[in-house]
Amino acid sequence: MQQSLSEKRFLGPIILALGLFFAGLLPGYFYYSSKFDNNTVTVKGLAEQDVVSDLAIWKIKFVATGNDLVATKSSIEQQTNAIVAFLKDNGFEDAEIESGQLETHDVMADAYRSEPVNTRFILTKTMFLRSTKVNDVASAFAKTGDLINQGVVFDNEYMFPVSYIFTGLNAIKPQMLELATKNAHEAALEFAKSSNSHVGKIHKANQGVFSILPRDETNMSDASQQINKKVRVVSTIEYYLD
Numbered sequence: 029m030q031q032s033l034s035e036k037r038f039l040g041p042i043i044l045a046l047g048l049f050f051a052g053l054l055p056g057y058f059y060y061s062s063k064f065d066n067n068t069v070t071v072k073g074l075a076e077q078d079v080v081s082d083l084a085i086w087k088i089k090f091v092a093t094g095n096d097l098v099a100t101k102s103s104i105e106q107q108t109n110a111i112v113a114f115l116k117d118n119g120f121e122d123a124e125i126e127s128g129q130l131e132t133h134d135v136m137a138d139a140y141r142s143e144p145v146n147t148r149f150i151l152t153k154t155m156f157l158r159s160t161k162v163n164d165v166a167s168a169f170a171k172t173g174d175l176i177n178q179g180v181v182f183d184n185e186y187m188f189p190v191s192y193i194f195t196g197l198n199a200i201k202p203q204m205l206e207l208a209t210k211n212a213h214e215a216a217l218e219f220a221k222s223s224n225s226h227v228g229k230i231h232k233a234n235q236g237v238f239s240i241l242p243r244d245e246t247n248m249s250d251a252s253q254q255i256n257k258k259v260r261v262v263s264t265i266e267y268y269l270d
Contacts, residue, residue, distance in 0.1 A: 068231050069219050070266045073212025075204040078243055081192035081255045084165035086157040089183040093147045097132075100149045103179075104130065108153065110178045115157055118168040128154035152183060162192060162255055191252040194240055200259065205235055208263040216267045228268030236262045 090107050094100035115125055133150040159165055169190050216227045242249040243256040251257055
């Protein structure tokens with residue numbers, strides 16, 4: 029029993045000494061690691077490329093009103109035929125023209141109406157022109173006055189009824205990321221030069237988000253309204269410094 033107690037008295041100081049040793053060692057290790065991890069530089073690389081839209085979608089919404097449902101429906105059909113003929117005259121095919129659903133609104137059936145009803149029926153129809161002939165769509169859209177002259181009544185719900193889309197983003201991503209990485213590396217070299225360091229391997233990298241912007245950026249400009257666009261990506265890369 030006494031021998032066991034003696035051993036405990038002997039081991040106690042040794043255990044305490046080891047504990048103090050490791051307690052002093054660990055903060056030093058983490059301090060060293062922190063300094064090593066901080067021996068990096070984070071830079072951004074920009075890449076931009078001008079592109080041209082390869083798809084156009086024209087949402088054509090028009091309306092007819094009247095007190096006789098049959099006559100109002102006939103008016104919608106006449107407008108539909110006029111629009112289809114107009115699109116075909118401008119070089120588009122049936123496969124590019126889609127006829128949407130006809131919507132009917134009976135104003136008399138509106139329980140919340142507060143004014144006398146002068147026109148009972150409102151019929152609305154939406155058609156879509158989806159074509160890769162982007163310039164032809166833009167040209168046809170500029171001639172919508174011809175349709176108005178034929179009695180087509182457009183619904184003004186959509187401020188921008190034509191959208192120009194670029195679908196080839198995946199094809200240009202690799203070369204743009206390569207350029208962004210090159211620009212980031214050049215920025216890192218400039219930093220290293222001013223700090224008497226050498227740029228090492230990549231520590232971390234974030235490719236960034238690809239943005240499709242209007243080529244000509246103005247107030248209230250929208251990429252979907254311009255045939256010519258600009259693709260931009262900003263990559264963030266962290267390099268080791270030697």
